[in-house]
Amino acid sequence: MVRHFDHVTIAVRDMEAAKHFFALLGFEEAVAVVISGPVMDGYMGVPGIEAEHVTLALRGAVPRLEVQLLRYHHPAVPDDPRAARLDRLGLNHICFAVDDVVAEVARLEAAGVTRRNEIMNFHGRKLVFLDGPEGVVVELSERP
Numbered sequence: 001m002v003r004h005f006d007h008v009t010i011a012v013r014d015m016e017a018a019k020h021f022f023a024l025l026g027f028e029e030a031v032a033v034v035i036s037g038p039v040m041d042g043y044m045g046v047p048g049i050e051a052e053h054v055t056l057a058l059r060g061a062v063p064r065l066e067v068q069l070l071r072y073h074h075p076a077v078p079d080d081p082r083a084a085r086l087d088r089l090g091l092n093h094i095c096f097a098v099d100d101v102v103a104e105v106a107r108l109e110a111a112g113v114t115r116r117n118e119i120m121n122f123h124g125r126k127l128v129f130l131d132g133p134e135g136v137v138v139e140l141s142e143r144p
Contacts, residue, residue: 015069084131105128
């Protein structure tokens with residue numbers, strides 16, 4: 001049985017921009033390595049893989065919550081023009097709980113993060129979508 005959410009992994013071209021974005025949300029770099037070789041080829045199912053793998057951990061989160069970033073050196077990763085669309089199959093978005101959506105949006109916009117929509121009330125929560133790295137849509141949720 002699943003106990004809790006552990007991590008999400010995002011492939012990125014601009015590692016520094018992605019680390020900056022998640023640092024604004026409270027994530028700190030925990031470990032950075034290069035993954036490659038036959039064991040990783042087999043595990044990832046990507047022959048000849050070589051990639052920077054950076055683990056970011058949310059400061060103070062219990063249980064631990066991670067965002068892992070992959071920057072491929074090999075193989076070349078194709079662009080996905082539909083990545084930021086919410087009307088596609090697969091991963092739709094990731095959502096983080098916050099105490100005050102209005103304050104978080106103001107802080108993040110002041111740091112250059114783009115909001116995708118107006119804050120809305122839905123199922124007793126305040127919700128908003130943000131543009132995350134590489135087209136990943138990030139949602140913030142405030143529960144009463």
